[in-house]
Amino acid sequence: MKHNKKFDVIICGGGTSGVAAAIASARTGAKTLLIERLGALGGQMNVSGPPGFAYARLFNQRGEQVIAGIIEETHKRLLEQGYALPHNHSEYRKGSGYTFSYIDPDMWGLMIFDMMQENGVDLLLHTLVVDVLKDGDKVTGVVVENPNGRVEIEGKIVIDCTGEGYIAHRAGAPSEKVPREELQPHTLAFTCDGVDWDEFLAYVRANPRDFVGCEVPGRTDEEMYEILSKTDNIIDLGEMRGFFSILKKALANGEWHEFSGMGFFIMPKGDEKNRRILAHFQHSSHVPGRDPDDAWDLTYCEIEARRQIQIAFNCFKKYVPGFQNAYIVRVCPEIRIREGRRIIGDYYLTTEDVGAARKFPDVIGKSAFPAGGHHVASTETLAHGRVRPKDGGSHDIPYRCLVPKEVENLLVAGKAISTDRDSYHRFLQQTMVTGQAAGVAAALCVKQNITPRELENDVSELQRILQEQGAILYGTH
């Protein structure tokens, strides 16, 4: 069956990259369709990962803001409504580049629908994109499955925002993925309320060495412990990881599993008058060795992760001061994929580029995330050996990373853009940056009647519009 409308730009997947791509494309004048398999938008930000949480790392280690645009716009909107907190530059995190900009995830999930309407994005939800339409090497639309049956929808440019590069792969774009047994573990997150934060903070102050401190270059462990021993504001801490003495005891008693360490994120929720502080656990379950391209594997992940989070919850309740009356307010509806396919594009971003804080003439955004830092399925939680952008700066993301080789009229944004494994662009902020850029690029291609690859010849208009839409491209380290 053929759908009767044709679109300029079709975006597959309404997660963090997809919503940014849709808004940007529509704002640049394209008739834009966003297709999502679920009934809600936002992916990790509010649906299926942490029921949202904080944006972190919009800043580099020097404290310069390096990421803005649509992500900043959504933060600002929620801040004005009282459902976000200002960018936090607490003493504990200052100089780390790992600052938090908290938002209420559920309010974000509602607001993003308003933004779709305001910008005139057409939505098609409860719809799985299963294939592409092609004319030679040119993508000409998508094939979807939904309650209407199997439907073909034509579009001039298609953007793959599925997170795993499913659509680009179907279209024949080359990609890479490490072997199943080496993939980072996948996680089902859960959130608790009912924590006595005064009691918890008293435990932190008395036992600062029980925690993995925030890494700030030049700061010694002793200085970090000193800050923790005086801390009185849970929001400033952002993330608590370690719990070493408790972990040791719980492991000895068979009351912790061996797939991750103990830790959680702080999640403020509600408006100023009714703010609750929740504990959000997004690495207390780790399922290793499973392939996101295999539904049997994903099913195994769902079962195993639920086993692990029950162990984690019971352990926190029993052993961690302040958690004795904690209760689960949400278990995320589905496992989140930490690592999958990366598409090979016209540029392949490397760890060396990240370390050198490299700048590119076709910059479409920046990132200050260190490369590496993989999650591991052990009580260590994270592997060591991260590469930070030099001098506390950031590296540019080149437009060419979004243009897959061998297929025309297709762009990729989000997790699956073209990078090596260590510089994998899987974080919320990075995905919204590449989403926004892909949206503007796709709309421009339609306007100029050129392919995304031809746009590489002159990206000046793309860069101009991105800056007009608030993106940061220049002027920072």
Ligand SMILES: Cc1cc2nc3c(=O)[nH]c(=O)nc-3n(C[C@H](O)[C@H](O)[C@H](O)COP(=O)(O)OP(=O)(O)OC[C@H]3O[C@@H](n4cnc5c(N)ncnc54)[C@H](O)[C@@H]3O)c2cc1C
């Ligand atoms: C456990 C975990 C914790 C994380 N914690 C953090 C964190 O603390 N901070 C941070 O910055 N990042 C974090 N991340 C990373 C980040 O949140 C995600 O990687 C990022 O949001 C991915 O964005 P995306 O747009 O590429 O994909 P997603 O947000 O996953 O969006 C993909 C969307 O496409 C839809 N879709 C998929 N296939 C189809 C199809 N065939 N048809 C239609 N729709 C489809 C999906 O339903 C989904 O909505 C975490 C990731 C995980 C797994």
